[in-house]
Amino acid sequence: MDARWRAAGLAPVALFAALALCRLGDISLWSDEGYQACAATLGWSDMMALHLRAENHPPLHHAVLKLWVGLAGASVFSLRLPSVVFGVGTVLAVLLYGRRLLGPGPALWAAWMLALSSAFLIATQEVRMYPLSQLLCTVGALAAACSLRGVRVDTGVSGIAIALAMLADVWGALVAACWHAAVILRRGDLERNGFPFRWWGVALACHVGVGAAYPQLMALRTLAYANPLDVLAFPTVLYAYATGGKLVPAPFSSPAVLAPCVAMAALLVAGGARLARTGLPERCLVATACVGLAAAPALYLWTGVNALTERRLCFSLPLLIVVSAVGAHALWTRVAGRVFVVASLAVLLAANATSTWNWLTDARFWRQDWKDAAAFMAPRLGEGDGVIVQTPYNVYVYRYYLGDRTNPIYLLGPREVPDLPLLAARHPVLWLVSCQGYQGDPELSVARWLSANCQEDGALILDNLPLPDARLVVLRFRITPSRTGGEVGAPPVPRVQGW
Numbered sequence: 001m002d003a004r005w006r007a008a009g010l011a012p013v014a015l016f017a018a019l020a021l022c023r024l025g026d027i028s029l030w031s032d033e034g035y036q037a038c039a040a041t042l043g044w045s046d047m048m049a050l051h052l053r054a055e056n057h058p059p060l061h062h063a064v065l066k067l068w069v070g071l072a073g074a075s076v077f078s079l080r081l082p083s084v085v086f087g088v089g090t091v092l093a094v095l096l097y098g099r100r101l102l103g104p105g106p107a108l109w110a111a112w113m114l115a116l117s118s119a120f121l122i123a124t125q126e127v128r129m130y131p132l133s134q135l136l137c138t139v140g141a142l143a144a145a146c147s148l149r150g151v152r153v154d155t156g157v158s159g160i161a162i163a164l165a166m167l168a169d170v171w172g173a174l175v176a177a178c179w180h181a182a183v184i185l186r187r188g189d190l191e192r193n194g195f196p197f198r199w200w201g202v203a204l205a206c207h208v209g210v211g212a213a214y215p216q217l218m219a220l221r222t223l224a225y226a227n228p229l230d231v232l233a234f235p236t237v238l239y240a241y242a243t244g245g246k247l248v249p250a251p252f253s254s255p256a257v258l259a260p261c262v263a264m265a266a267l268l269v270a271g272g273a274r275l276a277r278t279g280l281p282e283r284c285l286v287a288t289a290c291v292g293l294a295a296a297p298a299l300y301l302w303t304g305v306n307a308l309t310e311r312r313l314c315f316s317l318p319l320l321i322v323v324s325a326v327g328a329h330a331l332w333t334r335v336a337g338r339v340f341v342v343a344s345l346a347v348l349l350a351a352n353a354t355s356t357w358n359w360l361t362d363a364r365f366w367r368q369d370w371k372d373a374a375a376f377m378a379p380r381l382g383e384g385d386g387v388i389v390q391t392p393y394n395v396y397v398y399r400y401y402l403g404d405r406t407n408p409i410y411l412l413g414p415r416e417v418p419d420l421p422l423l424a425a426r427h428p429v430l431w432l433v434s435c436q437g438y439q440g441d442p443e444l445s446v447a448r449w450l451s452a453n454c455q456e457d458g459a460l461i462l463d464n465l466p467l468p469d470a471r472l473v474v475l476r477f478r479i480t481p482s483r484t485g486g487e488v489g490a491p492p493v494p495r496v497q498g499w
Helices: 002-021 031-040 044-054 060-072 077-104 105-115 117-126 131-149 150-170 172-185 189-190 197-213 228-243 255-276 280-303 315-331 334-362 369-378 394-401 412-424 445-453
Strands: 386-389 409-411 427-436 455-462 469-479
Touching: 002 077, 002 105, 002 117, 031 044, 031 060, 031 150, 031 394, 031 469, 044 060, 044 131, 044 412, 060 077, 060 131, 060 150, 060 228, 060 334, 077 131, 077 280, 077 386, 105 315, 117 131, 117 334, 131 150, 131 172, 131 315, 150 172, 172 189, 172 197, 172 280, 189 369, 197 315, 228 255, 255 315, 255 334, 280 315, 315 334, 369 394, 369 427, 369 455, 369 469, 386 394, 386 412, 394 409, 394 427, 412 445, 427 445, 427 455
Parallel strands: 386 409, 386 427
Antiparallel strands: 427 469, 455 469
């Protein structure tokens, strides 16, 4: 590895690290992150009990985050720092393994494209399992491709990384499936290349054992909830990967949306075609990169779980960018191809730069709302007050920001409106925290009952949610017995459960 290539390779790694650390502690935790933060501060047994009750992902990230919180504390910056480390590790893995598998040129292209990806950056700044899953799936897939050339060390690295990936996110099982299928289908060719089948057998047994020990990997749901039209959401996923955008009501509604999708798709096709003609390791890499896009519609039709979203498929984002980089590098060798590559990369760079700039500078994307709402509530929250939230994981966000407060927090929707008189009899003040226009209570049933039967005594309305037509509303209601028909402080236990 010469000094010039090393310097050129470290530049995208350093750039991504700087971008990922920017405003890392300023952005408010959101609902899923609040759940991770609260889980990491519990004891091991309580954490696992909460995980089994409220989480549908494997537990590796919980364990890693808990160990880290024990060393570095539970500040917002500290909670997000491991995700940044995993993201930087993913860029390094693409750079180093890409050089071995594809050559120094495509490896540099892939590292730069990944470092400048807004979708990758945004995922890396969250307290979720996705950055860990991306790192393990990327290392596992690239090492698996290298192992098909008969390298024993890569076989061991791939087996360990994929096993851990299966414990970080359910999509790790797809990476394992691609590798094992390639070995089984091309066993004869691999025997002539000296492939270490003994090591591969150990890895296969390990992966089967992980799948058996964690049956959620194979969990199925009824077909009754499947909507075949939802599998047509692929353009939205492609747009999210190409630009970092998350919510696209009409993916092909304008040239600004269509151009990045076409550029990304064209580079993917060119890279896939180039790798498919090269050899078995490269074909295995293409299959692993694309398997999520192929499996998500089938999984949804089979289970009723909508897996075709940029968040649930983000394990494949680094691998798709590697394939796109191979396509760009291959087209660059032709004069006509260079014009197309320059135009495509200009479109993608402009879209990603805009998304990254908005993410880091636009207050609408800082997600301060939950933190601001908690800051509004904290000095006004009485000891006997009750708090009503209407989005499930927001319970944990307010538990995090309200610290040691022991006020009960209730999750209520339209079906629990009959329980409100019991809550009004139990607490002198009720707080309502509602993300209106998003989820929980579209008809505002709870807010209307409280407005009609209690006295409103303070409000905070935050309109800068990064969601269309949504706002966060915090309302404080003082209970008046004459209007609710009950006695303040009465002890009846409501049917809803306090968290």
